[in-house]
Amino acid sequence: MERFEFHNPTKIVFGVGEAKNTGKWLRDQGVEDCLLVMGSGSARKNGAFDQVAQSLEAHGIGFSILEGVKSNPVLSKVDEGIAIVKEEGHESLLALGGGSVMDTAKAIAAGALMDDAHIWDAFLGRAEILRALPVFTVPTLAASGSEMNGYMVITNEDSGYKLATGSIHVYPKVSVLDPALTTTVPADYTAYGGVDAVCHLMEPYFNGPAQYTPIQDALAEGLMRTIMDETRECLKALDSLEHRGAMMWGATLALNGLTKAGVGEHHFPVHLIEHAISAIFDCPHGAVLGALIPGWMRFFAEKRPDRLHKFAKNVMGVGHQLEREEAIQEGIIRFTNWLKSIGCPSRLRDLEIQKADLARVATNAAFQAAIWGMDDQYGEEVIYTVLTMAF
């Protein structure tokens, strides 16, 4: 284990029907007003908006609404929100939606209080987030884990980059996890959410440099196995509150800092390459991750065969009787089969991306790699190689 600091101050309130109590939690934190951030309509259709709005009213919380946040959320929407907050003087942000909505709310919360810089400068690594308005979330999708971490991912439509940044100041104060809000998520996005959560666990598990991390491994392996199982169970019964609940809590824990604490300094290369693809092609995040992972695993198997072998045995249940190299390949095959079984792409060509597109994806990803200081390991050529292997 390597040195780490772990501090996750988000309060989680989990329960079927808890969305109806959202206003109580804002009131509990001394908040009397918020900008309610939402997506493109599903929360209005499935009743989530009504429940949350009524609860805000019942607790005397005033609010304006910012709607129309799209998947792969864009900087122009963040700017729109910042302008509203400044003009109307909102005290807090309340996100009702998936990762895109939560990340947009976080970026608004931080951006509204940046005096000498623009929020995009933080994504470029050129400004630091020193404070933010309090953020509350009511997630409607089990996927990003944004409800219990300080990360946000935003696409700048002008420059064509999808970048991530983070700050302790945008950890949600309270996140209300109501599995009932996720039962209307269609099968494809349910599957993509599962892949996103598994990928969040996988990247530190594979990329952490620490040589001995038995506690972290046990947690990550257990969560990966369980989320993979639960994704399948959800797809069998989309309205199952039990399985939706397990998915929701699993996805939250997958990126709340716990499983990566102590694995050492590491990066998220699969996410990085995904961001480049989504920036250019605007694909669903989890679908692209699925399309990348098996190829990336084949690429990475030479670098850390020990980790791939452990994954094969402890997550994919590959028997101990196989030789290491054979076991690794069997683990990758089984993971690929899981992707197929849930209807997720497992190679880039499934996304109808052309081989000729890979070069500019690599260029875009390499720009991000430089921001993260990981260009020594993931320069443009290496990224191109990974893309080719995933094609």
Place this chain on the structure above:
Amino acid sequence: MERFEFHNPTKIVFGVGEAKNTGKWLRDQGVEDCLLVMGSGSARKNGAFDQVAQSLEAHGIGFSILEGVKSNPVLSKVDEGIAIVKEEGHESLLALGGGSVMDTAKAIAAGALMDDAHIWDAFLGRAEILRALPVFTVPTLAASGSEMNGYMVITNEDSGYKLATGSIHVYPKVSVLDPALTTTVPADYTAYGGVDAVCHLMEPYFNGPAQYTPIQDALAEGLMRTIMDETRECLKALDSLEHRGAMMWGATLALNGLTKAGVGEHHFPVHLIEHAISAIFDCPHGAVLGALIPGWMRFFAEKRPDRLHKFAKNVMGVGHQLEREEAIQEGIIRFTNWLKSIGCPSRLRDLEIQKADLARVATNAAFQAAIWGMDDQYGEEVIYTVLTMAF
């Protein structure tokens, strides 16, 4: 999964040598002074005190010292600390020691700010802890998990009860986990610490009423397996920083609220009975837990065979070919063998408690059960039965 709230605001700083930076974290929280609480001398002998004291001085943190906290810490020591805090006007509590020291510091932190009640009233369920001085901890033993939770257990020597209580206000602000401080813990207490941590995971795992908790089970099972392995590894090499580090982080996670969130309302009957035994016989906490667990498991196997069976398979590695009843018994045997392998008592007679003592232990435990509202399940007769089965 059942409804839950999870909120753990403690910041963890983990790393070999981090005790030397303790002062920085108090300063970081705006604290300029503390009452340093310690045990009976080991922190002075092994250098931990020097490291922490020098760090406090280097960061300009003033401090007084309260020494001599014993295992099964007593209320008179808490009162002594409260008097010092009130007289000298300390701003915060810093615990350097094991669970006893941390719990004493928490009780002082809360007790010093109780105006209309005595801290013992909170243990009796007759007063609420509404605030506390900030608590910091530098644990020297992997066991209690007190460094990342709001619990404290104190023995009232006058009344002869060892009771537990908890509050969000006594969660440590920062806990500095330095595995190097634990390498001088002798073999017996190293083993008892492992048993304590495993028991913290076991009790919600078995006693939670929720029927479907795959995420929680995966976390608890993974931690139980790993802590059991790591206890053995530590005993093979007491000075191994890697294994001590894994034990330390594992024990912290075992009772930080994570694995029990969502399992529903549950109690800690094994801990409750242990508290009665320690209150009367002043035995090492983990040793008594070990002496109780196999007997309690045999008692409990009839109530929740499903959970015992799951434990046997997923924690003790009992093969799927056995029938349920056989598998359960095999799981209990394997767990008992683990206790024996690490030198921990596995039945009450190992502690040299006489059979004639069991009745008054049951009476003492039944008093606690009433405070916790669990006397419907664990009345005096039932507790006596468990004690007999553990004898």
